[in-house]
Amino acid sequence: MNRSLYSLILSDDVVREIDRLAYKSGTNRSSMINQILAEYVSYTTPEMRFGQIFSALESMLLPTDNFKRLINNSISVMNLRSSLDYKYNPSVRYSLELNKDGGESLGALKMSMRTQNAALISYMIDFYKLFAGLEASYIKGVKYYLEGDKFVRELKLRTDVQLTTSQLGNLIAEYIKMIDSCLKSYFYNIDNPQKATFEVDRILAAYIDKNGAIL
Secondary structure, three states, X not given: OOOOOXXXXXXXXXXXXXXXXXXXXXXXXXXXXXXXXXXXXXXXOHHHHHHHHHHHHHHHHOOOOOOEEEOOOOOOEEEEEEEXXXXXXXXXXXXXXXXXXOOOEEEEEXXXXXXXXXXXXXXXXXXXXXXXXXXXXXXXXXXXXXXXXXXXXXXXXXXXXXXXXXXXXXXXXXXXXXXXXXXXXXXXXXXXXXXXXXXXXXXXXXXXXXXXXXX
């Protein structure tokens, strides 16, 4: 969404209240005025869309004990943490980064483990490769890549499916739950690679059967 500079004459008392709202919302004056005007004319800004999607994710993921939301400084990013029941109890970070430009490209889900342990990092990279290979056998055209030891899975909307922001948020939440379950099953069976692969494929196949190839 393009932005331009406009000159407005506003009451000092009104600006003071806008600044108060902006502070409470963690944003600035211009963004707050833009949001207020958008709500008044019933226009959904990208920022409002992000908030609706993240709210849907929170309602599905945070009531459980599996995920904790992390603080970040971007309105288009939501960071979550999940713990693995494995040596040293490492934590896994999921970062959902939404595209501000809209269109078919929704954004990306990034996944990483907070550890310096070389063996754990190696296991994680093996999991990324396994998961990407299995998912690619079900969903064609999905893009994956590694940023160092961080796994990135691009998210793309299908043009033949119309979803509300709440539905989209719920669907992303289901996907994050699925990949987190795959990871935990993989590590639970880490000493039996054949069993680990079978369990990851089973969880992934059940998700595809329920949700289809949406993202």
